[in-house]
Amino acid sequence: MLVDRFGRKHTSLRVSVTDRCNLRCTYCMPADTPDYCERDSILTFEEITRVVRIAAGLGVDDVRLTGGEPLVRSQLYKLVRAIGNVAGVKKVSLTTNAILLADQLSQLHAAGLRSVNISLDALDEASFFEVTRRPGMQRVLDAIDACRAMDVKVKVNAIAMKHFTERQIAAFGEFTRATDIPVRFIEFMPLDADGNWDDSRVLAGKRILDLFAQRVGVLSPKGEPSVSPAIDYTFEDGVGTIGIIASVTQPFCSTCNRFRLTADGQLRNCLFGGDSGDLRALLRDGSSDEAIADRIVSAVMAKKRGHGTDDLSFDRPSRPMYSIGG
Numbered sequence: 001m002l003v004d005r006f007g008r009k010h011t012s013l014r015v016s017v018t019d020r021c022n023l024r025c026t027y028c029m030p031a032d033t034p035d036y037c038e039r040d041s042i043l044t045f046e047e048i049t050r051v052v053r054i055a056a057g058l059g060v061d062d063v064r065l066t067g068g069e070p071l072v073r074s075q076l077y078k079l080v081r082a083i084g085n086v087a088g089v090k091k092v093s094l095t096t097n098a099i100l101l102a103d104q105l106s107q108l109h110a111a112g113l114r115s116v117n118i119s120l121d122a123l124d125e126a127s128f129f130e131v132t133r134r135p136g137m138q139r140v141l142d143a144i145d146a147c148r149a150m151d152v153k154v155k156v157n158a159i160a161m162k163h164f165t166e167r168q169i170a171a172f173g174e175f176t177r178a179t180d181i182p183v184r185f186i187e188f189m190p191l192d193a194d195g196n197w198d199d200s201r202v203l204a205g206k207r208i209l210d211l212f213a214q215r216v217g218v219l220s221p222k223g224e225p226s227v228s229p230a231i232d233y234t235f236e237d238g239v240g241t242i243g244i245i246a247s248v249t250q251p252f253c254s255t256c257n258r259f260r261l262t263a264d265g266q267l268r269n270c271l272f273g274g275d276s277g278d279l280r281a282l283l284r285d286g287s288s289d290e291a292i293a294d295r296i297v298s299a300v301m302a303k304k305r306g307h308g309t310d311d312l313s314f315d316r317p318s319r320p321m322y323s324i325g326g
Contacts, residue, residue: 012258016325024133056088071100081111101143123171160203173216176240184243205246269303
């Protein structure tokens, strides 16, 4: 099993399939097209599947595909099917901005996809464009409707930023109550390509709860705590779910069960850390499964107790979010 020095059991692997994206979100991407990885440095589906198979042998049972925007990777459904067939993998899910999701959903569903996290920071077109620098909100909403029609589980993720998210509170409250789709607010993290993050721009989870109480209704904790980074809340009548991921103001490092594989084959044992193991080199030099497993174990064992955003030990990650994978 993948257990680190602090007793945390790692069962969740986030796999970035590309660093490319069709939006330019201010908290992640630069306004102009960045210098993406060369295509031959990106792992193939076969290489990714091999890593997942080895990781499953170490106890990983939950695999989430991310980007960039994973749906810009051609024929992603083939990877979904391949990973879903790996012994030991119980869940394959996807994080997406959903611009391309409706067009690909039938193939993804047929391949076994049953769960998506959709990034959506605003529920009016002007604000959507403000944060993504691109149009497309209605395409995202249409994709959500398509998922509901096919019984694909949806969660909505919204980045919480001061002077932006406050004006979305009422709309998201109405949305979750009307659709029963959970909306999770993720505190703005220091992973933007432009390097403009500072803690004064973080809309704290506690403040979000206060805003909901003022504008929609009082929220109370829902269910028992879990290893999920989100703490879920519901309104007094039990209709609607709001999740808070307070990754900056209240880090959840003590229960973290995940690690990452970047599109170019680097292990990341923490979203805020550095690259912690080069799997691409091992995959391409004829190394054995055992050597790759050892590299994964070493990366997890080297994980720090916490990411440090709440103290003086924090060093800003060298990669922006689109280059790491969500």
